[in-house]
Amino acid sequence: MNKILKLGVFLAVVSAIAGGALAFANEMTAPVIAANNEKTEKAALLQMYPDASESDFEEVEFKSESTTIQKVYKYNDLFIFNMKVSGYKDGTTFLVSINSNDKVIDNFLAMSNGDTKGLGSKVLEDDFKNSLLQKSSEEELDTISGATVSSQPVVDAINEASTYVDELK
Numbered sequence: 001m002n003k004i005l006k007l008g009v010f011l012a013v014v015s016a017i018a019g020g021a022l023a024f025a026n027e028m029t030a031p032v033i034a035a036n037n038e039k040t041e042k043a044a045l046l047q048m049y050p051d052a053s054e055s056d057f058e059e060v061e062f063k064s065e066s067t068t069i070q071k072v073y074k075y076n077d078l079f080i081f082n083m084k085v086s087g088y089k090d091g092t093t094f095l096v097s098i099n100s101n102d103k104v105i106d107n108f109l110a111m112s113n114g115d116t117k118g119l120g121s122k123v124l125e126d127d128f129k130n131s132l133l134q135k136s137s138e139e140e141l142d143t144i145s146g147a148t149v150s151s152q153p154v155v156d157a158i159n160e161a162s163t164y165v166d167e168l169k
Helices: 002-048 120-124 126-132 148-168
Strands: 058-060 069-075 078-085 092-099 105-113
Touching (some): 002 078, 002 092, 002 105, 069 148, 078 105, 078 148, 105 126, 120 126
Antiparallel strands (some): 058 069, 069 078, 078 092
């Protein structure tokens, strides 16, 4: 019985030390990770609109219960939504810009996709992007045949973002 108690205390001490070390590492790396994510996001915004500067993108305060909309930026007459959706596996992170006047999709940039290579990753390709551009974000948008589990959440998220455009004006 004494041996079990010693092993239990030893395990508790080792677990506490490991937990403390992980918490310390998280505290030290969280600001660096956040800064890198912001830098990546700004680079993606500039990739969408190369003639702009970082200061042209104004972050809009957005309060919603939406789980897909991560951030919203305003650039001229456009609202740019940073969105993350689940798909077949890991889902897709993308930016979509919607004109605030007529709700037409001005630009689309898929930043990451963790779904099946070949099918689900087609949301990263220009063909999918081109199928969205200059269409109303309120209408039914085309999905990718054979990859609807990956592309349908993207289309649904764009439609969802469209419902917030009037509210953000």
